[in-house]
Amino acid sequence: MTGTAVDLDAYPPAEALARLCALGSETRTGFAGGRIVWRIWGEGPPLILLHGGYGTWMHWVRAIQPLAGGFRLLVPDMPGFGESDAPPRPHSAEGIAAALAEGVTQVLGTDAHLAIAGFSFGGVISGHLAQALAGRVDGLVLAGAGGLGAKRGDMPDLIPRHPGMTAAEIAAAHRRNLEILMLSDPSLVDELALHIQHRNTEQHRVKSRPFSMTDTLARALRKVGAPLKAIWGERDATAGPYLRQREEILRGIDPDVDFRVMPGVGHWAMYEAPDEFAALVKTLLKSPRY
Secondary structure, X not given: OOOOOOOOOOOOHHHHHHHHHHOOEEXXXXXXXXXXXXXXXXXXXXXXXXXXXXXXXXXXOOOHHHHHOOOEEEEEOOOOOOOOOOOOOOOOHHHHHHHHHHHHHHHHOOOOOEEEEEEOHHHHHHHHHHHHOOOOEEEEEEEOOOOOOOOOOOOOOOOOOOOOOOHHHHHHHHHHHHHHHHOOOHHHOOHHHHHHHHHHHHHOOOOOHHHHOOOHHHHHHOOXXXXXXXXXXOOOOOOHXXXXXXXXXXXXXXXXOEEEEEOXXXXXXXXXXXXXXXXXXXXXXXXXXO
């Protein structure tokens, strides 16, 4: 990572994001019918960071600098999200993972080993990506992942947006949705979070929830030999009172899974407590290679 660290709260959101991007580099990889945009920061063992549904690389924005001190971070907009092209139809977790696997090989080569951390829907895709990379993944961190076939926590309905809404109404909807789903502390719904939510939801072209509501990740993980790690926020709204069910499912797949719970933290843990999250990832990936 080159240049002086960026204080993300010292600048307007768009400028803060541009300054962060300037500390790293950008590359593009191809897949059948399109391209994937990757942002890269740091030096060290490769770590792929996969964002959540209705998301982009910006889901990781506050954790990038803390993590870049220990890893070479490869952070894509997954196919169908952000600046990356949509995958071929019909959309599937396997198809998205296959396109990402092609990209990983184009960036790192055919023999490089790596770790993956996947957030929410990115956790779903991470299991399929690990399966597609066949033995090259030395560590897999699931962060608030869906796709386990677990019960979903009860929460208020998210507020839909429509073309007839004013800018103020759209901003209010984004704020409320972040409070409901993503962050346990409403005071953390700051201008950067609102800016990211607005941009992310404008750019998605793949509906992620149909995959996250199944057990597709659990089925993929049974075919993956990588050491399994997990991080959940204690107050993750997607899990609610069923947090331990997720641990039980993962332990049924890998009895040695290292399952960590972050006290007082919601679903978007890497935004709500980035330094603590990054330290936990570094601890979980301290294998002989990581």
